[in-house]
Amino acid sequence: MVDFAGFSMPVQYDSIIKEHEAVRSKAGVFDVSHMGEFLLEGKDVIDFLQYVMINDLNLLELSKGQYSCMCYDNGTVVDDLVYYEESPNRFRMIVNAGNVEKDFKWLTENIKNRDVKITNLSFERSRLAFQGPKSDEYLQSLVDVDLNSVNRFYFVYGNLNKAPIFIARTGYTGERGFELSFNNAYAEKIWNSLIKTGASPAGLGARDSLRLEATYSLYGHEINDSITPVEAGLFWLVKLKEGTDYIGKNILIKQKTHGTKRIIVGLNLLERGIIRENFKIYKENVEIGYVTSGGYSPTLKKTIGLGLIKKQYKEVGTKLEIQVRNRKLKGIVVSTPFFRNV
Amino acid sequence: MNYEFPDNLKFTKTHEWVRIEDNIAIVGITDFAQHQLGDIVYIELPEKGANLERQSSAGEIESVKAVGEVLMPLSGKIIDINSILTDNPELVNSSPYDSGWIFKIEFTNKLEIDDLILVKDYKRIAEAEN
Numbered sequence: 448m449v450d451f452a453g454f455s456m457p458v459q460y461d462s463i464i465k466e467h468e469a470v471r472s473k474a475g476v477f478d479v480s481h482m483g484e485f486l487l488e489g490k491d492v493i494d495f496l497q498y499v500m501i502n503d504l505n506l507l508e509l510s511k512g513q514y515s516c517m518c519y520d521n522g523t524v525v526d527d528l529v530y531y532e533e534s535p536n537r538f539r540m541i542v543n544a545g546n547v548e549k550d551f552k553w554l555t556e557n558i559k560n561r562d563v564k565i566t567n568l569s570f571e572r573s574r575l576a577f578q579g580p581k582s583d584e585y586l587q588s589l590v591d592v593d594l595n596s597v598n599r600f601y602f603v604y605g606n607l608n609k610a611p612i613f614i615a616r617t618g619y620t621g622e623r624g625f626e627l628s629f630n631n632a633y634a635e636k637i638w639n640s641l642i643k644t645g646a647s648p649a650g651l652g653a654r655d656s657l658r659l660e661a662t663y664s665l666y667g668h669e670i671n672d673s674i675t676p677v678e679a680g681l682f683w684l685v686k687l688k689e690g691t692d693y694i695g696k697n698i699l700i701k702q703k704t705h706g707t708k709r710i711i712v713g714l715n716l717l718e719r720g721i722i723r724e725n726f727k728i729y730k731e732n733v734e735i736g737y738v739t740s741g742g743y744s745p746t747l748k749k750t751i752g753l754g755l756i757k758k759q760y761k762e763v764g765t766k767l768e769i770q771v772r773n774r775k776l777k778g779i780v781v782s783t784p785f786f787r788n789v
Numbered sequence: 790m791n792y793e794f795p796d797n798l799k800f801t802k803t804h805e806w807v808r809i810e811d812n813i814a815i816v817g818i819t820d821f822a823q824h825q826l827g828d829i830v831y832i833e834l835p836e837k838g839a840n841l842e843r844q845s846s847a848g849e850i851e852s853v854k855a856v857g858e859v860l861m862p863l864s865g866k867i868i869d870i871n872s873i874l875t876d877n878p879e880l881v882n883s884s885p886y887d888s889g890w891i892f893k894i895e896f897t898n899k900l901e902i903d904d905l906i907l908v909k910d911y912k913r914i915a916e917a918e919n
Contacts, residue, residue, distance in 0.1 A: 463853045464828040652827075652854055719875070721831050721851050743830040743853050750830075772849075772856075 474579030483547035518695030578624030621661025722752030
């Protein structure tokens with residue numbers, strides 16, 4: 448167990464590799480209750496979200512979720528998150544564990560004169576991620592709604608053994624799967640029911656190795672308050688939203704149009720070793736960047752990583768060197784994602 | 790605590806085990822150590838022929854989540870390394886005392902053997918760290 452954002456969280460229940468493989472071959476359950484959950488209500492919610500989010504809510508619809516970043520004026524990231532439209536006046540938002548207080552404050556401060564009320568439900572609701580090729584079959588056996596009718600990024604309300612539950616077809620693993628939210632009172636029962644289906648408990652270690660293979664950004668690594676979404680490769684999140692101003696728009700549109708000085712790339716090693724976060728990256732002995740995330744890929748059976756480097760070296764196939772503790776190892780830029788099934 | 794503590798071995802405070810056979814010491818890391826590390830994905834073995842002092846670094850073991858150093862339990866020359874671990878580092882997890890042995894030393898100072906720890910004392914060290 449480790450301290451993660453003030454919560455006691457399991458890095459692994461059994462073996463990180465076994466948990467990772469369970470998610471890729473059948474299903475795994477992740478306790479993500481440490482993440483934040485907000486309810487936004489009011490007739491100006493959409494207007495408000497259009498102002499604080501870089502993505503475009505005109506692309507969203509009822510019963511659907513949207514992934515976005517909220518950015519500062521300088522385009523760097525406050526947090527990446529998903530919000531779900533329950534009605535035009537009611538949105539549910541899931542945010543990163545380490546940013547709950549910061550995000551709540553940021554959102555509240557930016558409401559200004561709009562008719563928007565934000566409620567922090569993080570401590571009264573629990574959240575689980577249920578991911579893997581068998582997650583449909585397993586979850587369907589427990590719930591009273593037809594999961595077949597829920598397409599990717601959509602959500603539905605149902606009951607799991609009589610417990611009311613929010614079910615979204617979203618995920619952070621690159622597998623088919625769901626993210627669930629429900630009142631704390633039902634947490635233990637729901638966890639036990641999910642485990643009984645044959646799914647494996649999965650901890651933070653597997654959560655990280657899965658998202659790294661699928662190449663999803665992790666706040667604090669590929670995005671943070673000194674990296675913009677465009678630098679992180681999330682340029683597709685930056686929307687034009689003509690006629691609408693949003694925080695960070697100027698800089699982000701400029702970056703999307705003209706490019707950035709640095710960019711996140713995928714990395715492999717050409718020698719034996721493991722790529723780790725913060726290792727420095729060199730091109731012919733000149734420092735060109737650093738590793739934002741790294742580790743071992745159980746699916747590819749080799750080390751993989753992401754690095755923020757000077758953009759002139761971003762071409763796939765570019766040879767570079769990565770400082771692994773006391774050795775400079777030969778590495779190479781590779782394309783991403785490393786592995787995904789959805 | 791369900792770890793294996795073979796009583797025919799000697800140990801170090803830093804979780805290496807040692808099996809003495811005449812003037813050769815066979816070295817690995819303990820069941821407790823492999824469990825703490827988790828899935829081992831990479832091992833840096835010492836160089837064959839290297840002369841290393843007791844407690845100096847003989848290699849590195851890297852798991853999915855951590856890196857650990859393997860220290861020399863005795864001073865001497867590395868006369869053999871378990872090269873199968875290069876492609877199968879997970880053997881250290883599955884068989885830490887047997888096929889997961891890491892290297893062999895031709896030790897130079899018999900007196901250093903007295904500084905190695907007996908199984909019952911190592912058990913206590915592992916329990917305390919648990």
